[in-house]
Amino acid sequence: MTPTRKRRLIAVLLILAGVGVASTIAFYSLQQNMLYFQSPSELAQQPIPPGRQFRLGGLVKPGSVQREGESLTTHFVVTDGPEEVTVEYVGTLPDLFREGQGVIARGALEESGMFAASEVLAKHDENYMPPEVADALKESGHVSMQSKDEG
Amino acid sequence: MIPELGQVALIGALLIALIMGTLPLIGASSGNQRLMKIGQTGAIAQFLLILTSFVILTWAFIVQDFSVEYVARNSNYQLPMQYRFSAVWGSHEGSLLLWELILCMWTFAVALFSKNLPDDFRARTLAVLGWVSAGFLLFVIFTSNPFGRLIPQAADGLDLNPLLQDPGLIIHPPMLYMGYVGFSVSFAFAVAALLGQQVTRDWVRWSRPWTHVAWAFLTLGIALGSWWAYYELGWGGWWFWDPVENASFMPWIVGTALIHSQAVTEKRGTFRNWTLILAITTFSLCLLGTFLVRSGVLTSVHAFASDPTRGVFILTYLAVVVGGSLLLFAIRAPAMVQGSNFAGVSRETLLLINNLLLVVMAAMVLTGTLYPLLLDALDAGKISVGPPYFGTLFALLLVPIAVLLPLGFYSRWQEDSLGRLLRELLVPGIAALIGGLATAFLLPKAGSWGIAGVAGAFWIMTSCLRYYRQRVSAGRGRRPSRGETGMILAHFGVGLFLIGASLTNAVSSEKHLRMVAGDSFELAGYNFVFEGTRGVRGPNYVADEGEFIVYKAGKRVTSLYPQKRRYANGQVMTEAALDPGLTRDLYVGLGEALNDQGTAWAVRLYHKPFIRFIWIGALLMMAGGFLAATDRRYRRSVTARSENPVADANLAEATA
Numbered sequence: 001m002t003p004t005r006k007r008r009l010i011a012v013l014l015i016l017a018g019v020g021v022a023s024t025i026a027f028y029s030l031q032q033n034m035l036y037f038q039s040p041s042e043l044a045q046q047p048i049p050p051g052r053q054f055r056l057g058g059l060v061k062p063g064s065v066q067r068e069g070e071s072l073t074t075h076f077v078v079t080d081g082p083e084e085v086t087v088e089y090v091g092t093l094p095d096l097f098r099e100g101q102g103v104i105a106r107g108a109l110e111e112s113g114m115f116a117a118s119e120v121l122a123k124h125d126e127n128y129m130p131p132e133v134a135d136a137l138k139e140s141g142h143v144s145m146q147s148k149d150e151g
Numbered sequence: 152m153i154p155e156l157g158q159v160a161l162i163g164a165l166l167i168a169l170i171m172g173t174l175p176l177i178g179a180s181s182g183n184q185r186l187m188k189i190g191q192t193g194a195i196a197q198f199l200l201i202l203t204s205f206v207i208l209t210w211a212f213i214v215q216d217f218s219v220e221y222v223a224r225n226s227n228y229q230l231p232m233q234y235r236f237s238a239v240w241g242s243h244e245g246s247l248l249l250w251e252l253i254l255c256m257w258t259f260a261v262a263l264f265s266k267n268l269p270d271d272f273r274a275r276t277l278a279v280l281g282w283v284s285a286g287f288l289l290f291v292i293f294t295s296n297p298f299g300r301l302i303p304q305a306a307d308g309l310d311l312n313p314l315l316q317d318p319g320l321i322i323h324p325p326m327l328y329m330g331y332v333g334f335s336v337s338f339a340f341a342v343a344a345l346l347g348q349q350v351t352r353d354w355v356r357w358s359r360p361w362t363h364v365a366w367a368f369l370t371l372g373i374a375l376g377s378w379w380a381y382y383e384l385g386w387g388g389w390w391f392w393d394p395v396e397n398a399s400f401m402p403w404i405v406g407t408a409l410i411h412s413q414a415v416t417e418k419r420g421t422f423r424n425w426t427l428i429l430a431i432t433t434f435s436l437c438l439l440g441t442f443l444v445r446s447g448v449l450t451s452v453h454a455f456a457s458d459p460t461r462g463v464f465i466l467t468y469l470a471v472v473v474g475g476s477l478l479l480f481a482i483r484a485p486a487m488v489q490g491s492n493f494a495g496v497s498r499e500t501l502l503l504i505n506n507l508l509l510v511v512m513a514a515m516v517l518t519g520t521l522y523p524l525l526l527d528a529l530d531a532g533k534i535s536v537g538p539p540y541f542g543t544l545f546a547l548l549l550v551p552i553a554v555l556l557p558l559g560f561y562s563r564w565q566e567d568s569l570g571r572l573l574r575e576l577l578v579p580g581i582a583a584l585i586g587g588l589a590t591a592f593l594l595p596k597a598g599s600w601g602i603a604g605v606a607g608a609f610w611i612m613t614s615c616l617r618y619y620r621q622r623v624s625a626g627r628g629r630r631p632s633r634g635e636t637g638m639i640l641a642h643f644g645v646g647l648f649l650i651g652a653s654l655t656n657a658v659s660s661e662k663h664l665r666m667v668a669g670d671s672f673e674l675a676g677y678n679f680v681f682e683g684t685r686g687v688r689g690p691n692y693v694a695d696e697g698e699f700i701v702y703k704a705g706k707r708v709t710s711l712y713p714q715k716r717r718y719a720n721g722q723v724m725t726e727a728a729l730d731p732g733l734t735r736d737l738y739v740g741l742g743e744a745l746n747d748q749g750t751a752w753a754v755r756l757y758h759k760p761f762i763r764f765i766w767i768g769a770l771l772m773m774a775g776g777f778l779a780a781t782d783r784r785y786r787r788s789v790t791a792r793s794e795n796p797v798a799d800a801n802l803a804e805a806t807a
């Protein structure tokens with residue numbers, strides 16, 4: 001092998017090794033940070049063990065929002081028609097959080113079956129329903145609250 | 152009647168774009184001067200037509216012509232005048248028209264400032280730009296016509312999304328698009344070079360300032376977006392790794408790689424194919440970004456179903472641009488000559504590593520952004536990729552980039568010795584050590600990432616200053632070139648950005664709490680006193696405005712007035728209040744009223760140290776890009792230069 005070729009070979013091997021390491025880390029990190037989306041009905045069919053993070057989506061059940069007197073703790077019920085899950089959240093709620101509106105909550109179930117949310121999202125304008133929520137509602141046959149799709 | 156003229160202008164522009172895309176190409180291959188000249192004329196005509204159509208749409212907003220559906224959906228009688236302008240690009244159709252207008256501006260500029268180029272190359276470049284424009288116009292006319300009528304006419308419009316009623320949002324999209332579309336020039340250059348089967352260093356030199364300018368605009372656009380998200384969304388964050396943000400960040404990363412690769416190709420003739428690939432990739436990512444954001448794919452792949460024509464068109468257009476140019480590359484590139492050789496330790500090697508790291512970073516962002524879409528499309532479950540994925544990988548890749556960055560500009564072309572480089576970098580190394588120790592000592596909260604970030608920043612910034620001083624004294628009175636000054640300025644900006652990003656994330660304090668008038672809370676040494684709220688009225692909203700007085704060590708620092716606005720169309724928006732400072736921002740957001748009397752409120756308080764460094768750093772990067780683009784050597788005639796190889800060699804020597 002000529003010196004030039006040898007050098008090129010080393011360079012190519014180094015690059016391959018680097019790309020290999022990078023993609024392994026990336027893939028591992030992706031696995032770690034993947035959050036599944038579940039509707040209350042899906043949750044009822046396939047329970048998720050307490051403590052595992054996922055995203056819960058559905059409508060805020062009208063009349064279910066309860067604040068606790070002196071703290072920022074809020075309880076509300078997320079429903080998709082047939083099933084519902086109680087959510088606890090400590091913090092300020094987003095501007096568009098409203099009873100009867102779609103929300104996505106990120107967090108995990110507690111042993112008691114309550115969903116402890118670390119983040120609550122209610123995005124964009126009022127016509128907007130998070131697409132996962134809209135799909136989940138359609139699947140559970142709860143079609144009365146469909147999103148007006150404005151693109 | 153007038154809106155229909157806008158549509159006619161669009162169709163006219165499409166016809167011209169099609170002519171621009173064909174006749175000059177025929178001219179270039181047959182050597183027909185007259186056909187080649189059509190490109191220039193076409194660029195001017197196309198620009199004027201699109202400008203007309205853009206002015207007509209703007210006019211419809213100014214006079215509130217609610218018979219135009221797009222106007223009716225994005226404006227109403229109460230909308231203040233300045234937002235009627237920004238409402239033009241506030242939604243899908245208008246923002247595509249803005250994109251097209253900016254593309255025509257760039258094409259026009261290319262036609263104007265390319266007199267030094269060989270005729271056939273110039274004709275091919277303009278033809279490629281014509282094709283890009285034609286594809287885009289087809290998309291606008293057939294799927295996203297902004298001039299569609301609403302019959303019967305609406306009595307009043309729906310109002311512009313309140314999130315977009317903000318000065319930051321008036322200029323953010325145009326700047327971002329200037330960047331996105333600006334990369335079409337280096338793309339057109341690459342494709343034209345492939346078509347003509349020749350890439351000379353002179354032509355790369357010609358394309359460099361265009362890349363610099365596009366990159367600088369994109370930097371500004373992204374920085375504006377981040378700044379806007381920070382103060383307008385009311386959550387105190389400056390980057391969320393949201394798919395929409397990622398869409399603009401990917402072309403920026405690859406564009407940065409392109410700038411560095413172009414430097415090597417211009418100076419040494421190496422990396423030619425790589426430069427072409429990067430130019431193609433950057434623009435492809437710009438298109439991908441525009442379409443991801445604009446097609447609604449990101450909210451859900453199923454959003455395609457709501458308007459299949461748009462989705463199918465987008466995919467076809469992307470496939471033609473990306474696939475076509477890569478195919479051309481595959482056929483033509485191997486035939487092109489390579490440049491001179493280089494040693495293991497040399498500037499070429501370091502810039503190669505820079506490029507690899509940046510491309511890996513872009514691939515990482517692309518994977519995280521598209522993976523959920525892919526799974527969803529395959530019906531394999533709905534997932535989202537959390538910000539920690541991006542944050543961790545970004546930080547990990549930033550480490551080697553920061554460590555190697557000063558070596559990049561200290562090293563010599565072709566061959567260098569590691570010992571010499573290490574001796575040069577002794578002082579920056581000591582500065583990094585001092586910076587890191589000082590952070591650990593003064594800001595114990597900073598943690599390992601905070602310390603590493605400041606150390607890295609000192610390492611980079613000291614190198615920049617020292618290198619610049621050496622260049623000044625080596626020049627014996629003659630100042631370093633603008634290219635070099637711009638380069639140093641941009642890298643100094645990277646240092647400032649590092650300080651801001653690492654410290655803000657590590658040392659910020661925040662508190663969500665319930666407050667009643669008279670309550671106070673101490674955060675990071677600042678005492679926030681809540682004085683209560685009062686009702687205020689704006690042009691198209693009513694609001695509750697809170698008053699917070701902030702004290703530090705008993706002395707009054709500032710008063711902050713966050714608002715909770717309710718817009719005419721019923722939408723509720725938080726308007727955060729902040730007190731900016733070089734070393735810290737104080738930031739208050741008003742949540743919702745917690746009781747019926749409206750005396751108790753949910754409140755968010757933030758103390759954000761060094762967050763301004765992030766945007767100051769980005770602004771320096773931008774300034775560096777613009778400055779480098781004005782370098783004198785880009786203005787010299789290309790043909791005159793290539794006749795003088797001796798001067799060429801001298802220049803390479805002088806700038807090495």
